[in-house]
Amino acid sequence: MARLPLRQKMRLQVVVFILHIRIMKSMFNMLMFLAMTLVLRRRKFRRTLTYADQTASRHNIRSLNLQKMVFESDVQCVDNCIMDRRTLAKLCDLLRTHGNLKDSRNATIDEMVISFLHIVAHNIKNRVLKRQTARSGETISRQFHAVLNSILRLHNMLLRKPEPIPDNSTYERWKWFKGCLGALDGTFIKVNVETVDRPRYRTRKGEIATNVLGACTPDMQFIYVLPGWEGSAADGRIFRDAISRMNGLKVPLGNYYLCDAGYTNGNRYLAPYRGQRYHLNEWRQGYQPTTAKEYFNVKHSQARNCIERCFGILKARWAILRDKLFYPVKTQCRIISACCILHNFIRSEMHIDPIDIEVGQNECNNFQSEEDDEDLIRRCETSHAWTEWRDKLAHEMFTTWQTEQH
Known part of the structure; x- marks a missing residue:
């Protein structure tokens, strides 16, 4: 066999070498393509799996949280x-x-x-x-x-309709107050307001609060709540605003509420005698009343104490009312009203109120509802007839008590 010339042999070797390089390059490109495809698919799979895991994790956290x-x-x-x-x-x-x-x-x-x-x-x-x-x-x-x-x-459903004390009531605290619908008073609840409004909301104790007017039944369920007034406002001013509103506090003729000495004694709002012993802690030392006015104040304080305990249970139940709120003032007032509505719902649905047990054992009575279509009282003014009626009631209560003592 004839040998190829040296020049042709070298040329053939160069061609073969070039073909090997091209084949290796093609194989390298193919391997790089496969590697990039696998990497991209792996990243996509990881991203989908991570999102699904996070969703399942959040769902599990919520389920476990509600369960606990x-x-x-x-x-x-x-x-x-x-x-x-x-x-x-x-x-x-x-x-x-x-x-x-x-x-x-x-x-x-x-x-x-x-x-x-x-x-x-x-x-x-x-x-x-x-x-x-x-x-x-x-x-x-x-x-x-x-x-x-x-x-x-739900305020129309859960706020109690006032029911007067019946004439045949035997409940010791309320039997003397025939026709009474309940008790009313005010309380301070801390709020957060702008700096320019703080002087108006500052109370006598220096706290920034709103003065809330509330009326409740003898079994400590709210009838009416009016939040939003500044802490510097007097109780009498808030009370006049409540009874003058179109949807405010309504008192039918022939009925009345018990209130403290900060309110006017007149027009169906029965206040105690001023200048006489009144608060319950003043009677815990064995002191016996000596006059009709003192005995009237004792019974008045025992009955009106329901609104004090009602506010106490309300604040003990909802911690958001005990601390300063960081909501707009309008929202804070809505929260106060909602807490009062929920307070009524809990007391009407739960057989045993745990907060009431903590504050103190409560005695509740159920009274029959009576419809009254008479005119409503929209102003509160002193009257000679109302003062005489209070004096007559005090004298009757004191005489009966003295008779029972002997």
């Missing part, structure tokens, strides 16, 4: 929501049917109501609750206001 807060036992439910599970279920159903509260895209009515109750019961801040529930602060705030508006729509 409410559904484990009535004790846990009362500790976190101030009501047992049966009462909570009835509240959610009432808000759904009459309060126009609906499930949101991300939460059910039960979860929204539980979060609201947890906030007002323990004064929980949004930044704390969003970590517990794995939700954003904006979502919590939106759900809070939705439940708040729904509760306020």
Whole structure:
């Protein structure tokens, strides 16, 4: 076989070498393409898997949180929501049917109501609750206001209608006050206002608060609540505003409320005698009344004490009313009204009120409702006839008491 010339042999080797390089380059490009494809697919798979894991994790956190807060036992439910599970279920159903509260895209009515109750019961801040529930602060705030508006729509249902004390009442505290609807008084609740408004909201003790007028029944359920007045406003001024409003405090002719000495004694608002012993702690040393006015003040104080205890239970139940609120003033007043409405609902639905047990044992009576279509009192002025009626009632009470003593 003839040998190829040296030049042709070298040329053939160069061609073969070039072909090897091109083949290796093609194989390298193919391997790089496969590697990039695998990397991209792996990243996409990881991203989808991570998002699904996060969603499942948030759902598990919320489920476990609700389970621990409410559904484990009535004790846990009362500790976190101030009501047992049966009462909570009835509240959610009432808000759904009459309060126009609906499930949101991300939460059910039960979860929204539980979060609201947890906030007002323990004064929980949004930044704390969003970590517990794995939700954003904006979502919590939106759900809070939705439940708040729904509760306020129930005021006609849950605020008690006044029922006068019947003539045949045998309840020791109220049997002398025939036709009485309950008691009224004011209380201070701390609020947060702008610097320019603080002088108007500053109380005599230097606190920034709103003066809330409330009226309650003998079994300590609210009849009427008027929040929003400045802390520097006098009780009498707030009272005159309440009875002059179109939807304000209504007192039918023939009935009256018990009030303290800071209010005017007249026009169906029975106040105690001034300049006489009145407060209950003044009678705990065994001191016996010596005059009709003193004995009247004793009975008046015992009966009117229901509004004092009603406010005490209200503040003990809702921690958000004991501390300064960081909401606009209008929202703070709405929260106060909602807490009073929920107070009535709990006292009417729960057989045993745990907050009432902590504050002190309460004796409640049920009174039959009586419709009254007579004219309403819209002004409060002193009158000679009303003062004489009070003097006559005091003399009758004192004479009966002396007879029973002998």
